[in-house]
Amino acid sequence: MNEPLTNELDEDDARFADDALSMLAPVPPSEALVARIRAIPGEHPRARVIEVVFRRSSMVALAAAALLGLLTGGLVDLDLTTTSEPSALDLPYGFDWTNGDLEGLDP
Amino acid sequence: MSDALEADRKLLARVSSGDQAAFAELSSKHLGAIVTYATRLTKSRSDAEDVAQETFLRAWQNAHRYEARSPAVAWLLTIAHNAAIDRLRKKPLASLEVDDARDRAPDSTKPSELLEKKDERARVEAALDALPERQKEALLLTHEQGLRPPEVAEILGVTVEAVESLLSRGRRALRQALSEKSP
Numbered sequence: 001m002n003e004p005l006t007n008e009l010d011e012d013d014a015r016f017a018d019d020a021l022s023m024l025a026p027v028p029p030s031e032a033l034v035a036r037i038r039a040i041p042g043e044h045p046r047a048r049v050i051e052v053v054f055r056r057s058s059m060v061a062l063a064a065a066a067l068l069g070l071l072t073g074g075l076v077d078l079d080l081t082t083t084s085e086p087s088a089l090d091l092p093y094g095f096d097w098t099n100g101d102l103e104g105l106d107p
Numbered sequence: 108m109s110d111a112l113e114a115d116r117k118l119l120a121r122v123s124s125g126d127q128a129a130f131a132e133l134s135s136k137h138l139g140a141i142v143t144y145a146t147r148l149t150k151s152r153s154d155a156e157d158v159a160q161e162t163f164l165r166a167w168q169n170a171h172r173y174e175a176r177s178p179a180v181a182w183l184l185t186i187a188h189n190a191a192i193d194r195l196r197k198k199p200l201a202s203l204e205v206d207d208a209r210d211r212a213p214d215s216t217k218p219s220e221l222l223e224k225k226d227e228r229a230r231v232e233a234a235l236d237a238l239p240e241r242q243k244e245a246l247l248l249t250h251e252q253g254l255r256p257p258e259v260a261e262i263l264g265v266t267v268e269a270v271e272s273l274l275s276r277g278r279r280a281l282r283q284a285l286s287e288k289s290p
Contacts, residue, residue: 013278014250020234020285021250023227027143033156037134037163041127044167 108175116175119182123170134163137180140252141187147235147247148191158194162187181258184248188262234284242277245270 029037108116121129141162145155165186173182235243241263248259249270256270263270 010275010278013275013282016282016285017246017250017278020231020281021246023224023231024147024251025228026139027146027152027155029138029142029159030156033142033159034138036156036160037138038131040160040164040167041125041130044164045125 111178112175115179116173119170119173119175119179122167123173130163130167133166133179137183138163140180141183144184144247144252145187145191147251148188148244149194150236154191154194154198158187158190161190165190177258177261178254180252181254181262184252184254185262188244230285234281237284238277238280241265242273242280245273246277246281249274 118129118133122133138159141159142155145158145162146152149155149158162183166183173179235246238246244263245259248254248262249256254262256267256274260267260270263273265273
């Protein structure tokens with residue numbers, strides 16, 4: 001059970017510890033625990049596969065979100081060009097647009 | 108590789124391929140050792156059973172990681188040790204209860220012998236509990252679970268020399284405590 005001990009006192013202590021701990025009764029698992037352990041393969045039939053699929057689906061979701069972001073950005077840009085208010089590009093040169101007065105401008 | 112290690116390697120290889128019969132064999136072989144060790148560490152039967160369940164769930168999910176450097180029971184005890192330590196760290200100190208006396212296998216049918224053994228067992232348990240955690244763990248893994256110092260070192264995450272030192276100090280302290288308390 002143990003590696004060879006050089007010291008005689010240590011050997012004696014080791015034998016004593018062996019005797020002392022042999023007095024401890026092993027703790028048997030309850031029937032409920034045995035049933036819980038037995039159910040593990042059924043409850044987690046493809047644990048590793050699920051993990052891989054989850055990781056892959058997370059990556060797919062990230063890619064989809066990035067693509068959606070690009071598309072949404074494009075749509076926002078499109079939306080800005082179709083606003084009823086004139087864009088900065090449509091304003092006459094030197095127009096002070098800090099006062100917000102857009103009246104009199106051609107649509 | 109020894110025959111026992113080779114047998115463990117084959118068994119865990121079957122488990123990693125999803126063989127439920129192999130998993131049942133693994134659990135029926137080692138569940139008792141895991142529950143016993145977890146009970147000694149957590150001092151709670153229900154916590155120990157949760158630790159055991161977590162241990163075998165992790166074993167089922169990670170059987171491909173077993174490298175057959177040590178026996179399967181040592182690998183399982185490593186998982187159980189870490190799960191029990193995690194649980195103890197998360198648990199408030201006040202909620203730690205000693206309820207591990209339930210559901211023990213009876214040692215004797217004679218009341219006098221039973222009482223005597225219970226008394227002896229209680230003294231050993233008390234002496235063990237009075238030791239520093241690392242010494243107690245090293246003693247339990249060596250003298251109760253029958254592991255060798257290199258296997259204990261791997262479980263405790265220390266060197267073999269450190270395990271030998273823990274064992275030497277732990278054994279001496281245990282002997283001293285039990286001698287002092289002897290009637």
